[in-house]
């Protein structure tokens with residue numbers, strides 16, 4: 001039997017997330033978790049979330065979006081935990097069940113030996129992934145105009161970039177990565193290079209973005225700090241998961257100039273596939289900043305944008321996405 005559980009990740013306006021320590025007397029007492037608990041008979045996941053967060057924290061959830069779900073076998077039970085990002089709530093979180101509460105910064109590793117419930121470990125890494133993943137097209141725009149677009153996007157909050165210059169040599173890409181680093185020095189931008197892991201390593205990037213064709217060829221996770229993967233189907237999402245990548249990009253969701261012949265998935269298919277995968281999934285294909293809200297509502301990590309990067313602006317990100325401690 002699988003035990004359905006919901007858990008809420010409260011995100012505050014400063015980018016922090018809340019963890020609670022399971023109190024004495026509960027199974028796995030002392031372990032830290034996201035506030036939540038078992039879904040009761042007849043409840044929807046969202047009803048269960050609202051009830052659990054009211055019981056445990058004394059807050060009313062005003063805005064929550066589904067995120068990932070993970071199945072995990074504990075000695076006491078097989079659970080499937082549906083995680084929600086809680087973006088707005090009423091009241092101040094309190095320890096209503098004598099649990100310890102603490103806010104953490106997603107950019108900082110948890111302390112050595114920190115006892116987090118094991119099903120939750122991949123989520124901590126996913127929490128440091130931003131809502132927008134930019135893709136370059138310097139081969140079309142030219143290097144200098146592309147650098148200007150990246151610079152501008154960084155000013156408006158871009159923190160993750162894929163250098164997708166498929167016809168360039170390793171030397172050219174390495175040079176471009178270096179120029180991006182110089183130009184975006186004030187911001188903590190992570191740069192992934194599209195291609196094979198060896199190429200990414202040679203360019204000094206922070207990671208590799210694997211094209212779909214490599215997913216069935218590779219035997220294990222490339223040895224780089226960050227690994228993303230392009231997926232277009234359930235099979236590719238499963239292959240990406242098998243390799244242990246950090247996140248997937250799934251698309252095209254809408255018609256796109258980059259792949260005019262590709263059949264778009266549409267939002268319903270995107271949502272169904274994303275729901276089955278335990279990975280953080282970005283929506284890709286014909287999207288602009290305006291689609292970000294919709295993507296987040298569908299449980300996506302965010303959106304991946306190429307042409308949309310030029311017109312993407314932070315003011316288009318709905319404010320609750322950054323989290324709010326509401327009244």
Ligand SMILES: Nc1nc2c([nH]c(=O)n2[C@H]2C[C@H](O)[C@@H](COP(=O)(O)OP(=O)(O)OP(=O)(O)O)O2)c(=O)[nH]1
Pocket residue numbers: 005006007026027033034035036037038039072074077079081117118119120
């Ligand atoms: N609440 C919560 N449970 C989690 C998380 N991750 C995870 O693997 N779990 C597991 C641990 C437990 O086996 C199960 C939740 O059961 P629970 O005992 O906390 O449920 P509950 O709050 O309804 O507790 P109770 O009233 O039945 O004692 O889900 C998480 O982040 N939050």
